[in-house]
Amino acid sequence: MKNKKIIVALFFLPLLSCKRNLKTEGPNLEDLYGEFKILQPFQVSSGTVDFSTGESVHFTCKFNKPSDWTLTITGPNKAKKILTGKSNTLDLNNAVWNGTTTHFPTFSTGLCDAELFVKADSSYHKLKVQVNGKKKPGGQVVADFETGIQSGWKVFAQTGANMSFLIRDTGIIPEGGKYYDMGGAVNWDWLIGMIDFPASAYGTGGFKLGGNPDDLYFNVVINRPANLTNGIVLFQFREDENSDGLFNTNNEDMYSIELNNLKSGWQIYSIKYSELVCLVNGSPSTPKGNGRFDADKLFQISCLFLANPSSGYSKVGMDYIVFTQGKPLEL
Amino acid sequence: MNKRLSNFKSIVPFLLLAWSNNLISQQKKVWASGQARSVFQQNKYGSAGDTVTPVMTNSGHALADLTLNASPNSSTYLNATIRVRNDFGGFWGSGVTFDLRQLYLKGLIKNSIRYQLGDINYKLTPFTFFSNSEELSGQQNKIVNVYRQMVHTDWFYTKDNTWRQQGAAVDFSLDINNKLFRSIDFDLFSSRVNPTDFQLQSERFFYGGNSTIHLGSDLQAGLNTMVLSDVKGTSKSKSFFSNAVYTGNVKYLKKGSIFNVEASGEFGTSKFEIKGGSDAGSISDFFAHSQVSSTHKTTRLSFTLKYINVGPGFRSVGAQTKRINFDALSGLYGRISNAQTIRPFTTLDLAQDASIYRYSFNPNLDKYLPWYDNMNPYGMATPNRKGQEVKLGWLTKDSLLIMKANISLLQEVVGQGVSDLRRFNGVQFQLDLNINKWLKSLKRDLTISMHQSMQNTERKTSLSQAKIDLKSSILDLGISWEFAKDFELVLSYRKFNAVGNEMMNVRNTLTEVTDFENIKADFVEETLSAALTYHFSSKSQIHAIWHKLNRTDKLIADNTFKMNQFAIVYILNF
Structure with a gap:
């Protein structure tokens, strides 16, 4: 009987190693129902980028509740890249720029203006990105x-x-x-x-x-x-x-x-x-x-x-x- | 021409006789069995101001499941079932369908290894591979259960909660019989869940099994594994899904002279993972469950105490997939009102509408309606629940009284949107009184039954928009009387009501909570039913069933309606 008890106890040993993430699930409701706030400012992952070597940049921003947003990047030659979405974060999943264009011509090298418009509070947020190399189309x-x-x-x-x-x-x-x-x-x-x-x-x-x-x-x-x-x-x-x-x-x-x-x-x-x-x-x-x-x-x-x-x-x-x-x- | 027809008529019985003789001559090596039923329904619908929805519909069908059983030798058995169905109104073949409903082969190798190939009913534990019963299926409404049984037959749902799968299963046992171990059982299983479409859908397989060590006659311990996984290379998809569940379970049974005591427990972990693609990520968590029950041998009183703790990230597709698809449209009056809005489900739909059921697995946590079951919408494996449950039962020796009571006190493990937790309270009470056991002058069965269950969900929090308070209850009253030999009259009254609000989870592909959807309920549904049944035998009956359902919705006027139903149901097993 003693051996049986040991075997049963061994069965439950793995339980001791179980740890749980007790973080609250889902978006914070206090944020969701409170006033609209920008929790993290509009930022870019790198101030310079060389698209010719396959580099890309991504933009980040965090709101307390989902909002429609439009990110417009304008090149020195008037080339435009437009990204849009509805979310409470801009990140690697939804705000990546790999040098492609929405409105031609394609981007030339030089200093580009990136402007984020947040619909929830009608605010504009700006920053600059230096493009050192143009995207090389493959194929x-x-x-x-x-x-x-x-x-x-x-x-x-x-x-x-x-x-x-x-x-x-x-x-x-x-x-x-x-x-x-x-x-x-x-x-x-x-x-x-x-x-x-x-x-x-x-x-x-x-x-x-x-x-x-x-x-x-x-x-x-x-x-x-x-x-x-x-x-x-x-x-x-x-x-x-x-x-x-x-x-x-x-x-x-x-x-x-x-x-x-x-x-x-x-x-x-x-x-x-x-x-x-x-x-x-x-x-x-x-x-x-x-x-x-x-x-x-x-x-x-x-x-x-x-x-x-x-x-x-x-x-x-x-x-x-x-x-x-x-x-x-x-x- | 008439002569030819006459000859044909005389040949048919001869052929049937010859066939049956042939079966007999083969000493039951091949034999036939099956089931048949015929249903005719007349439905009436009414709602104030609705001039668009048809007031009356009629439908019906007759079907037969014809099974060919073959046992070519003592260790092999083949089962093939064909369903022939004819929807009423389809004459001369226009409404007739023929389906191969079931095909499997099973046998025994060297008197020690059992196998089954083809269609398989399989289950493991409630946390690994288990078809949880649908909402309100525990309610003892004898009339409604006539329909429920037909749905279960159609969708291969069984009383022991197996899933119908296509694949292979093997089990065998090793006898050891030393001081410590008596034997070890092995049980292995694999089934194909999805075929590839050669584009973006990969082949998907379930595989797993159980090994149980018997430590004497009173103690056993087991390990269970169930993995659902895509097979790489079977499609062009760059995204691959897998869900692995590993559990251990222990069971102890002590039969004493006064009490029987049973203690059991199960614990385990899961990992839900998507590799590659934009939804890549993984969720893992664990659960623990223990239960102690005891039965007093003399009084037949039983007591059970249960504890459960299931993490918010515990995922087990084989145990969390629901039978009912709450996104489906009811097959009967699916749209109502002048705007032809979707009709909400009724308790009658849950029991009788086969079109809202399914048996395919859903890797995402299915939608559910919280008023039907908010405590355990995914059975015991419902994520983010912890708490205890107490059960009391009493079955008198002479079966005069069957009484069951159940109290559940659960809460979330982690909060959703706020740190405050939802708390769930549930009470169920069932009483069946067999009057004829009490009044011996009554020669035939007379049973009165009552079943009531209530569920409350509450979240108290300082943020007014995050407060949750949902109450639902169902009351079933019934009387069943065998007023003449083989004739039974059943009357029942059912009342279901729900009031309050809840915030339902909106989840992404990885089943993480990404948003909440506010829903409100304030409705009452009452159903009055009567059935007259004639039992040809224990295997075949004919029922005449009548339902009158009134639904009153205080929030949405279009969802207030009446439905009456009359049906003739004939069921024959052979």
Whole structure:
């Protein structure tokens, strides 16, 4: 019986080592029902940041009860990053800035203003962040237009009125200093002009894509002028499935993405490679080839600029065509 | 054509006879069993000013669970059950469904290792793997329990609180028989909870078991483990969930000449963890529970004293998942009033509406309605509770009287939002009086029953907005009379009322409290019921049941309504 008692006592030994956190659960109700207070002032994790090395900064602030807030960071080149939320804290979970932009151009280096607006007491809180290095967008670049039209690209423009298929250098655009200007009026055809990016223009291995098409994003940055809404940008993706160095329209896949109803100003458009569709005259259709998304066999990307012939002059700016892995492009 | 039909009619009984003969000839190696029921319900609804909700609905169904039992040898058994259901109004097959309801194989290896594969009913302890009974299920309302039993059958809920799972279970015992140990039992289990969708939902498995050492005939000690975990690599998700519970339990039973005494205890820890993703984090805590009970052999009076302490961070998905989904919409008059707002649940819904029940596990602490049970909404494993419970019981030798009383005094372990603690007081009292045991002139059963339970939740604090005061009570009165052989008449009256306020927890994915939601209640619900039952045998009955329910809500006018129900329920087991 004595041995039994020892065994039973051994069973309860672990209880002696149990310690419990007796902290109150949930938000403090006295804070929640009291007057709104800022418990910790608006601060930044670091006064300087170099986004080019992958650094980021986060902002902190603590209120006694949840409130709507807006954090606006403005760069020396008028670039803006806006973060919003409703919470009682700003921290690593909801107020991180990794150098990306909400309103283009992208941030340049220099001193940025960070302003926090707290709706509960309509207060503004300001501080400065020194940016020493710009964010480097990753991915497999198809075109950034910084060094002109590359050999192998094929540009075609109709002989319409006010045609402008050319690279412009304004210095203030989402990425770099130059972009591609596509514009004109063609009253007999939807096609205004186009540009082909064949894989052969990128050397051995072509676009150097592969992997899971669910994790591969096609991205492009497009600017629609505020007063011109009729432009349509159509991208076509031709796959050389049998690797014979040619694209056969009868037995190989061509996928597309049609960007219409473009938003005003510079915007990033991203789509998973696996979400591209087969279009024939703008209507969904069945791919002619194996029906798989073989990004590693991408033969050519074509960008067609279209508009209704009766709609008159149309124009868009295009910049930074890039494939990214795992997530859409962030600039 | 008619001749062909006539021939067909004559062939069917012949085939059935041949089949049954075949079964018999196989010396019960294959046999059939099952259950059938037919239900017809007519419901009437009424509410002042409501011109949108239909006043009357009719529904019904007939179903049969046909079980094929096979025992190809003395150590193997196969069970396959098919449910055939026909909703009334669906003629010539349009409303008929066929489902494979149950399939399992069990057997014995070398006369020592028992196993079961397929559908399994499994439980461990109330803190590890345990299907807690739903709210108000302890109420002894005989009429309502006719429906409750159908819900339990449909959702595989059992009296011993097992969860229905798909997986495998093995148990075996090692006989030692030395001075210290008699034997050690092992019991292992695994089930698949979620299949992967190959995108963001990973495969999720329960696995665990129990080993119990028998130290003589009166003492045993056990270790219990239950882990619910995602399997890495089965989806693209970067977030992986796991919940591990480890407990130890001891049980001592002493049979004396005057008293039987039983003492038991369980303690353990849990860890609830999300690895990766934006919700990453972990919560861990522990619990302790002990109980002493004693029964006086002569008078059959029993006494139980219980102590419990469950930490606020104790998480055990297998023991805290609720049967009722309080976010669900009732299948009967789910929306009411001209604005078609969601109808609040009634006590009748809790007992009879199968559509609000579930058997899937929820890693987050489920929603509950505090007026039905605020003390132990997640059973004994309810986090953030400590206190004691006293139970008294008396069952007279001649079964004239069955009396049970239960007093619970619990409080929180830590405060929520304020340092002041909620205090929970609960009282339950049940009395069943078998009059025919007293008046010997009565040849048939006549039973009067009364059951009352009350719960109070109170938090006294200096902050007026944080004060909590919620009271709820339920009274059941019933009389059951076998007025002729196999004919039974049951009458009952039920009153449920709730008044006060509570601050419900709003939790994040990691089940931490992030906010509070104020709720108020001030309503009374009264149900008058009558049932006439004919018992064909102990296995089959037909009931004619009538309910009249009035709900009066002083806070929300739309939630004041009347519902009448008449039903014919036929149940047959074979």
